[in-house]
Amino acid sequence: MVTTRKIIKKHVGSSKLTTARSTKKGNHINNNKNSQDEKNKINQTKALKRASSKSSGKYNVQDKGKIISHTKVISKITESRKRKREDNINNGENLDCINLNDLSEEHILQCIRVINHLTEEQLKNNNALFDDENQPIFVQVTCVRIPKTPKRCMRILLPHSIVSSSDEIALFVGDLQRGRRKDYEPTVEHYEDLLRNCNCTKIKTIIPMNQVKTEYDQYELKRKLVGSYDHFLVDGKIAGHLSHLLGKEFYKKRKLPTSIRMHSKDLKHEIDYALRKTAMQIHSYGDTHIVQIGHTSMERKQVLENVLATCNYLSKNYPGGWANIRSICIKTSSSLSLPIYTTLKNKCLVKVPIVQPKRPKAYRNVSGELTTIENIASVTLTPEGDIYIENEKILP
Structure with missing residues (x-):
């Protein structure tokens, strides 16, 4: 008797043999096709090489001059492109102008509105005695490369003055009679009459040079003098002698006196022009520099114009120019900084600016x-x- 297992084995074995034979036939056919395709490709490449060699020989014999001129033109183009790249990396003037013009005025106005809203809420929460208290608005500049510069004060002329109606201004003047034991009251009266005749009512007090030497010779007294006034002016004749007497507190609080010409014919215009200036301290201790460009009681358009004027000035006079500026932000003394301009420029494209x-x-x-x-x-x-x-x- 033939069992079912033997029948199944025979059936399975016969099916395996048929599949193996069919696969062998298919592989043999495919191999033949591939070998024929490869032979055809080799023949085509040989024919192309023969044709190219013949044509190239004729072309080289006939048009050698054209090939040489063509290579010269290509070399000149590549050299000019390299020079343009080097100029853009070293100077960066063309790109910088485009970035400066791309400042959005609408975005700056939105940042100013946010700052005014934040200051109003802070005054409400702190229960301020006076609702008309002003807070200064600053522009914070971050550089790409820290410049190698000595300490210096950079004056920026603004279209609108940052002095408010409640600010107090002091004026440093020279003595009419030199000497520590001389009385300085006649000099105060003389300059008060001079300002009264010129209709200059913004200056509240006049401080002669002798008074600075006698009454403000100690460090604590100089700190009180800095805190008692918001802005300082100085006669240009004594500006160089007064700087070492005032000390470092005036430099820290960004209240260095602005020099004016007291002998000018239009003294009122001279004082108004000096009060439109703001000071920016340039140093090499960090990558941030701050400058005041307004206060919260000013109109928004005036603050906007002051911001644009400072950016225009920084693009020309900042160490390294506009290419060395990473970001520009607006802030107050107690608020977060709101960015109005940022770049993701690589540091390798900017050289370290050196100012002698x-x-x-x-x-x-x-x-x-x-x-x-x-x-x-x-x-x-x-x-x-x-x-x-x-x-x-x-x-x-």
Whole structure:
């Protein structure tokens, strides 16, 4: 008897054999097709090479001059492109102008509205005694590369003055009679009459030079003087002598006095022009610099014009120009900074700006011969006190 298992095995074995034979036939056919395709490709490439060699030989013989001129033109184009790239990396003037014009006035106005709304809510929450209290509005500038510059104060002329009606202004003037024991009241009366005749009512107090030396000689008194006034002006004749007497507190509080010409014919215009200026401290201690451009009681359009004027000035006079500016923000002393301009520029595209300090004409090296030693030597002395021996002459 034939069992069912044997029948199944026979059936399965016969099916496997048929499938194996069919796969072998298919593979053999595919291999033949692939070999024929490869032969056809090889023949085509050989024919193309022969044709190209023939044509190239004729072309090289006939049109060598055209090929040489074509290569020269291509080399000139590549050199010009390289120069343009280097100029854009080094200077960045064309791109910077486009970025400066792309400042959105609507976005700046929205930031100003938000700042005014925040200050109003802060006054309500703090239960301020006076509802008309003003808070200064600052522009915060962040640079790409920290510049190597000495400490200096950069004056920016604004279209609208940042001085409010409640601010107090003091004026530093020179003495009519020199000497510590001389009375300075006649000088105060003299300049008060001069301002009264010119219709200058913004200046509240006049501080002579002798009063600064006698009454404000201590550090605590200078701090009180800085806190008692909002803005300071100084006569241009004594501006250089007064800076070292006032101390560092005036520099920290950004209240360095602005110089004016007291001998000018239109003194009122001179004072108004000086009060339109704002000071920005440039240093190399960090990547942020702050400048005041208005206060909360000003109109929004006036603040907008002041912001645009500061950006225009910074694009030309900031260390490194507009290419070195990473971001510009608007803020108050107690609010968050709201950005109005930002870039994601790579640091490698910007060089480190180096600003040399301004030196007077007499600030120069002195060189001469030194004969106090055995060998005569030429020596140079710098204003900082450094001594350099250049060469030595051996005596016979």
